[in-house]
Amino acid sequence: MKITSVDELSLLLKEAEESGNSVKALTEIYPNLTEKEAYQIQLTNVEEKVKKGQKIIGKKIGLTSIAMQELLGVDEPDYGHLLTDMHIPNFGEISLANKILPKVEAEIAFVLKKDLIGPNITFEDVIDATDYIVPALEVVDSRIENWKIRLEDTVADNASSCLFVLGNERYDVNEIDLPNVTMDLYRNDELMNTGKGDAVLGNPIHCVAWLANKLSEFGISLNAGEVILSGALSAAINANEGDCFTAKFPLLGEVSISFT
Template identity: 45%
Template sequence: MLSDEVRRDVAAALAVAERDRRPIPPLRETHPGIDVVDAYEIQLLNIRRRLATGATVRGHKVGLSSEAMQQMMGVDEPDYGHLLSDMAVSQDRPVSAGHYCFPRVEVEVGFVLGADLPGEGCTEDDVLAATEAVAPAIELIDSRITDWDIRICDTIADNASSAGYVLGPERVGPADLDLRAIQARLLRNGEQVAAGRSDAVLGNPVTAVAWLARKVATFGVTLQAGHVILPGSVHRAIDVRPGDDFEAVFDGLGSVRLSFTD
């Protein structure tokens, strides 16, 4: 367990790493006593700092939602991060790859909430009732830790390695699709580089959203109407190169694009 002063120092180091695009060594090496509670508190310190400068919470993302990723990190549950207004990117406006340290993209089925979710005890039925629509999404992830050399505390403190997100225009009611069987593929410059199905996320992305609602409730946070929830990727993360143009295509859910400049 770290002291409050050390947590503030770590949060500041991560903020500078993001601002200057100069990643720092793994936190587990520089602060061997760090634990998951420390990591979430460090994440929240930086979120509060950004909110104080005018950003707003637009939603949350779930990470480590596949069994393989959890095994790699040595944990038995996912983690989460915040989606802020200053992280929203557009499929109509290219993003500078140089704005990030080690950018990657992931394809996700985004949930748009039409009502607040309960916290403790939130069920999959609650999620379905509160979801206004699902949408095609790409999450832009990045690591402020050198060479993506991360374990659980490194990524949690670093806002679950989140950096940006974009939703495509299509909106489909949750009752109009089998949310466990949405096929998606990712094209880079017209060539398929990854594919997956929505049940790669804890067997059902709805399960991930319900977990998230229960988890954030322990920090006094509610998933609110209007929020976007990204439940986890349907495939492995794909590295971004300057000049790349990505398109994620979903069966029954349309598509979304994200392109990068130098």
């Protein structure tokens, strides 16, 4: 089938997600795909889910590390939407049905008590709008074959979003030295990697401010009550059947998930 429009690319990604069968990189199928068109594809598929009864409950930030930006040849992060059916309880289980090549990464989540409407959102605005922070795990999965993605591919694919888990303990953002928060990520009790808060644009707060300002280009805001995943503190780890992942944050507690 010859793809001739971004609407057809939206449908291609939608079918891949529903079937659990990956597709070739959109940038191979449609070489002139732009970042703006990629966000259009993302929004089209998010709006379709909302029409079917899901609700937007937050946003996620991706590509916050210099290493990932250099890998994809970009100089800024990207973002995706979090929907109701993406939230898994702490210590819950995830079915691998319809998942393709899921990976797990640990991060810090912000829950807002005020709207953040860009442009010109500052570091201090984010602190003022934050209700609390919690440790989080994000499960990312790419509908693109073998994760062979460029920026436009992951943007169109809702920033490779899949599922997320939040820790139980809530913390005041003013009481935590976020750049110096440390994290150990375990798979089946084996330490896989470590991370630190300054790995994401120097401070997760900068990530949330960037997101609020980026979203203003699309007439979208961060809203009170939403969850904001501020970016992975270390590399994503492949998940397989039977795996249990736990992120241990000395200052924020633990968050864990198992795969069945």
